[in-house]
Amino acid sequence: MTDLKKEINKLKEKKNAVILAHYYVEPEVQEIADYVGDSFYLAKIAKNSEADTIVFCGVEFMGESAKILSPEKTVLMPDASADCPMAHMATAENVLKVKEKYDDVAVVCYINSSAKLKSVSDVCVTSANALNIVNALPNKNIYFIPDKNLGSFVKKNSDKNIILNEGWCPIHNEITAEDIKAVKEAHKGVKVLMHPECTDDVLSYADYIGSTSGIIDYSEKSEDKEFIIVTEIGVIYELQKRNPDKKFYFPEPLPVCADMKKITLEKVLDCLENGLNQVEVDEEIKEKALIPLNRMLELAR
Ligand code: 13P
Ligand code: SF4
Numbered sequence: 001m002t003d004l005k006k007e008i009n010k011l012k013e014k015k016n017a018v019i020l021a022h023y024y025v026e027p028e029v030q031e032i033a034d035y036v037g038d039s040f041y042l043a044k045i046a047k048n049s050e051a052d053t054i055v056f057c058g059v060e061f062m063g064e065s066a067k068i069l070s071p072e073k074t075v076l077m078p079d080a081s082a083d084c085p086m087a088h089m090a091t092a093e094n095v096l097k098v099k100e101k102y103d104d105v106a107v108v109c110y111i112n113s114s115a116k117l118k119s120v121s122d123v124c125v126t127s128a129n130a131l132n133i134v135n136a137l138p139n140k141n142i143y144f145i146p147d148k149n150l151g152s153f154v155k156k157n158s159d160k161n162i163i164l165n166e167g168w169c170p171i172h173n174e175i176t177a178e179d180i181k182a183v184k185e186a187h188k189g190v191k192v193l194m195h196p197e198c199t200d201d202v203l204s205y206a207d208y209i210g211s212t213s214g215i216i217d218y219s220e221k222s223e224d225k226e227f228i229i230v231t232e233i234g235v236i237y238e239l240q241k242r243n244p245d246k247k248f249y250f251p252e253p254l255p256v257c258a259d260m261k262k263i264t265l266e267k268v269l270d271c272l273e274n275g276l277n278q279v280e281v282d283e284e285i286k287e288k289a290l291i292p293l294n295r296m297l298e299l300a301r
Contacts, residue, residue: 004265005032009273017053017076020045020066023212024234024260025057029268033057038213039065039111040126044297046070055272056279057263059084063114063279067287070158075279078267082259087113087285089167090146095120098143098163105163106139109292110147112169115281117145119288124296126198126230129274130154133299134162151174153203154197171232171255172197179251180205183228185251193218195231219243233256 001009008190009032012019020042021033030036035045039062039207052076056063060083065073095107095117105241109121118124125133127150134140134154136143142160144151146167155162175198183203184192193215194206208218216238219227222280226247227237232255239248271277281289 001297004269008032008265008269008272011269012055015053016051017055017272018045018049018051019055019057020062021057021263022059022060022062022234022260023216023238024232024257025068025263026234029057029263030234030237030279031066032265032268038065038126038128038211040128040211041213041298042066042215043069043111043293045298046073046075049073050104053272055268057268058082059110061087064281064289065293066110067279067281068115068118068286071286071294073281074275076271076275077277077279078264078271079262080277082262084112084169084259086146086167086169087117087183088146090117090165092116092120094165095143095145098168098203102141102143102163103292105141105143107145108137109135109145110150111293111296111299113146115285115289117142118292119285121145122287122295123299124292126211126296128214129296130196131157132160133296134160136299149186149199150196150269152200153209169197170256173199175199175202175230175251175255177201179207179253180228180230183249184249187226187228189222190226190228190249191222192228192230198230206230219246219248219266231255232260234260281298 021036047069055076063077107121111126143163145165148164151164172193191207193208220242
C-alpha cells in the first residue's frame with residue numbers, strides 16, 4: 001500500500017470517517033473507498049452510516065444529498081468545484097409555474113439536482129428507481145426535472161402525462177446514434193448496455209437500460225463474455241474487477257465526466273486531514289429537500 005493510502009486509512013480511523021465513491025471517479029479513489037456504488041446506493045449508505053464524517057468522492061449534488069439525509073454528520077468533498085452541470089438545468093420559478101398550471105402535478109426530481117430544486121419537488125428519483133417511483137405515484141401529471149432524457153425514457157414506459165424540462169447530462173447527451181452504430185459494427189452481435197441519460201435516439205439501440213449499478217449487475221449475471229457499455233468510462237474499473245474474463249467496449253469518443261475526475265487521492269487526504277470543503281446547506285432548503293429524498297427511499301423499498 002502506498003504511503004498516501006496508509007495515511008488516508010489512519011486518518012479515517014482517527015476521525016471515524018467513511019469514504020463513499022461513485023463508479024465514475026478514478027480507479028485509485030474507488031480502491032480506497034469503503035463504499036462504491038450508484039447514486040441511489042450511496043444516498044442510502046449516507047443516511048444509514050454510523051460514521052461521524054463522510055468523505056464523498058463524487059460531485060456536489062451527492063455531497064448535498066448526504067448532508068440533507070444525515071445533517072448531524074460532517075460531509076467533506078475532496079474537490080469543492082466538482083459539480084454536475086445538469087444539477088442546475090431547471091429553475092424553481094418554472095416549477096412554480098407548472099404547479100400553477102396543473103393542480104394535480106407531482107414534481108419528480110432526478111437526484112442529479114441542486115438542493116434548491118429538491119426543496120421545491122415532491123419526490124426524488126435516481127436512474128435505478130425513476131420508472132417504478134413515477135408509476136407508483138397517484139398523480140396523472142408529472143413534471144420531471146432536470147433531465148429530459150431520463151424523463152423521456154420514463155415517459156415511454158409509463159401511462160402518465162410527463163412534462164419534460166430542457167436539461168441534460170453534457171456527457172451522455174453528446175453520444176450519438178452514429179457512435180453506437182460504429183461500436184456495434186466493430187463488435188457484431190454484442191449486447192449493448194446503456195444509461196438512461198442517453199438520448200432516445202441512442203437508447204433505441206439498447207439491449208438493457210439501467211443505472212451504473214444495473215449495468216454492472218447485468219454484465220456480471222449474463223452468460224455473455226463481451227458487452228458494449230454506453231455510460232461514463234469510470235465503470236470499467238468495477239466491470240473488470242467483477243468480470244476479469246469478460247471484455248467491455250465503449251463508444252468513441254470515450255464518455256468522460258471531467259468533474260468526477262477531479263477527485264484525487266491527494267485531495268481525499270487533504271480534506272480529511274484539514275476538514276476542508278464541508279458541505280453546508282441552508283437550513284430551510286435542507287428541511288424541505290429532505291421530504292422528497294425520504295419519499296424516494298420509502299417508495300423504492
Ligand atoms: P447512477 O445513479 O446511475 O450511478 O448515475 C449517476 C450519474 O451521474 C450518471 O451520469
Ligand atoms: Fe452529471 Fe453527467 Fe457527470 Fe453524471 S456524468 S455527474 S450526469 S455531468
